Amino acid sequence: MKRIAKYTLWLLPLVLLTVAFTEYPSTRQDFEISKNLEIFANMYKELNSAYVDDLDPGKVMRTGIDAMLNNLDPFTNYIAEADIEGYRLLREGTSDNIGFEFKKIGDFVTVTEIFQGLPADKAGIKIGDQIVAVDNKDTKNKSSDEVDYVLRGATGTTAELTLRRPGQNSDFKVKINREEMEMPNVPYSGLVEGDVAYVSLSTFSQDAGKNIGNAVRELRRENPNIKGIILDLRGNGGGLLIEAVNLCNVFIPKNEIVVTTRGKLKEQDRSFRTQASGIEEDLPLTVLIDKNSASASEIVSGTLQDYDRGVLIGQRSYGKGLVQNTVEVGYNSRLKLTTAKYYIPSGRCIQSVEYRNGEPVDIADTRRAAFKTRNGRPVLDGGGVAPDIKIEQASNIPVVKSLQDQDIIFRFVTEYCKGKEKMPEIKDLRFTDFDAFLSFVQKEKFVFRTESEKLLEQFKQKVTDEGYNLSTAVSSLETALGAAQLELIRKHKDLISKLIEKDIAGRYYYANGRAQIGLLRDPEVQEAIKVIRDQAQYKSILKKS
Numbered sequence: 001m002k003r004i005a006k007y008t009l010w011l012l013p014l015v016l017l018t019v020a021f022t023e024y025p026s027t028r029q030d031f032e033i034s035k036n037l038e039i040f041a042n043m044y045k046e047l048n049s050a051y052v053d054d055l056d057p058g059k060v061m062r063t064g065i066d067a068m069l070n071n072l073d074p075f076t077n078y079i080a081e082a083d084i085e086g087y088r089l090l091r092e093g094t095s096d097n098i099g100f101e102f103k104k105i106g107d108f109v110t111v112t113e114i115f116q117g118l119p120a121d122k123a124g125i126k127i128g129d130q131i132v133a134v135d136n137k138d139t140k141n142k143s144s145d146e147v148d149y150v151l152r153g154a155t156g157t158t159a160e161l162t163l164r165r166p167g168q169n170s171d172f173k174v175k176i177n178r179e180e181m182e183m184p185n186v187p188y189s190g191l192v193e194g195d196v197a198y199v200s201l202s203t204f205s206q207d208a209g210k211n212i213g214n215a216v217r218e219l220r221r222e223n224p225n226i227k228g229i230i231l232d233l234r235g236n237g238g239g240l241l242i243e244a245v246n247l248c249n250v251f252i253p254k255n256e257i258v259v260t261t262r263g264k265l266k267e268q269d270r271s272f273r274t275q276a277s278g279i280e281e282d283l284p285l286t287v288l289i290d291k292n293s294a295s296a297s298e299i300v301s302g303t304l305q306d307y308d309r310g311v312l313i314g315q316r317s318y319g320k321g322l323v324q325n326t327v328e329v330g331y332n333s334r335l336k337l338t339t340a341k342y343y344i345p346s347g348r349c350i351q352s353v354e355y356r357n358g359e360p361v362d363i364a365d366t367r368r369a370a371f372k373t374r375n376g377r378p379v380l381d382g383g384g385v386a387p388d389i390k391i392e393q394a395s396n397i398p399v400v401k402s403l404q405d406q407d408i409i410f411r412f413v414t415e416y417c418k419g420k421e422k423m424p425e426i427k428d429l430r431f432t433d434f435d436a437f438l439s440f441v442q443k444e445k446f447v448f449r450t451e452s453e454k455l456l457e458q459f460k461q462k463v464t465d466e467g468y469n470l471s472t473a474v475s476s477l478e479t480a481l482g483a484a485q486l487e488l489i490r491k492h493k494d495l496i497s498k499l500i501e502k503d504i505a506g507r508y509y510y511a512n513g514r515a516q517i518g519l520l521r522d523p524e525v526q527e528a529i530k531v532i533r534d535q536a537q538y539k540s541i542l543k544k545s
Helices: 003-022 028-050 057-070 079-094 144-151 210-220 239-253 296-305 398-405 408-416 434-443 451-466 471-491 495-519 523-533 535-542
Strands: 077-079 098-106 108-114 129-132 156-164 172-177 187-193 196-200 228-232 257-262 268-273 285-289 311-314 320-329 331-344 370-372 379-382
Touching: 028 057, 057 077, 098 144, 108 129, 108 451, 108 495, 129 144, 156 370, 187 210, 187 495, 196 210, 196 523, 210 239, 228 523, 239 257, 239 268, 285 296, 285 523, 296 311, 311 523, 311 535, 320 451, 398 471, 398 495, 408 434, 408 495, 434 471, 434 495, 471 495, 523 535
Parallel strands: 196 228, 228 285, 285 311
Antiparallel strands: 077 331, 098 108, 129 156, 156 172, 187 196, 257 268, 257 331, 320 331, 370 379
């Protein structure tokens, strides 16, 4: 009887919902909903009464809910009561950042970025430090989100971190004061080669548009005769929608539509327009984007492209053009669901239409709908914003991507910088000991599985299954492939050396240094400078088709 009562009480809301839809089946869709809810209820009833083991209803239903949402976009999520506090902190920002970024590398989360002048920097924390405890709570094998949760707290409170620094014999503790602060969103701005302005934006946080505008004005003061502007949105994952509008307003006139949101509830559709005269409405503009430029970055780059206001350079952007809202679904649980999509001035939607493992999948241009820019240039929807000039990205080269994904470059730089208090100035900073990097790669047993190596694994399994003894021949082939792998890494020596230099610069000169050294040896920046200086090419790209 207890089991039946438990089942009845738990299932009552579902039954009532089924009745509500069955009594008034106004449409075919309503009938389908009520029918399938009834099937669902009957199936759970049979499982609950006859399945060999006792069922945990919360676990079973969570599996069903997750499976249902997995068929939708990856940004529609269920937040259970047990997760709601952590979600609230991350969503509402009720606790303060303390001035560094980190990710899990090995057993512990490791510091990957320090922001100059903020609490972590003041406390002496360095990139490469491992966080082994927070307030004496062990962090071994904890995820980045779990560590982030215990790090957060109210302004004026203190966190005690136990750190493990490569090259030091013992762990040590530091105390960080949580301060009210504004994270910098324009990590670097400056003149490139004297007559081209460069500004980068890391996130669309508060005053992003204003800060970019101020940076452009300041560069104009330094050189009133600048030839053009490079706006760098690479790696910018988005942020506040209104700041995307404000940033567009730096470069386009008043009262131009930037973005429209459209969903099922037509009364909630909205259009966002520029509100003031642009600061730089005519100066040649290039915009750098990559596969990690998302959401607000895509609204800005896509809008500037739709108005033929600037030339986009880099790789296709991420493809996130969704509006989310969070609603209560009972028992202190929430559903974060997509309620609308973003549409930029040409009418195209930047949202990806296909996903694999939660990540957007690039689809063929033949499957994309065509739209027109103001000048009549063809542009496509169906996932992200495509650049006008495409440049192959380092992370798209399989062996380089694998080195980055396995944190080999990051860990090598940590080892390389041990005991080095200073580095040459940015203009003189060069990494020349590539043999040391190759030795590190071998020591760390770097695994890069090429298609040939995958085939070799299948071959080994097959000959073993069929009883052949070819171990000596296979071993020789594996050795040859290992040597070839090192040669493949050596083939990309210049590119990998640039990535190493960039990482070194970030450790000694913060984000500012990383940006500066990137400008010296960045192929996308060099292409942008070339396009700005070649006005015939610039106008040709943007002209009417």
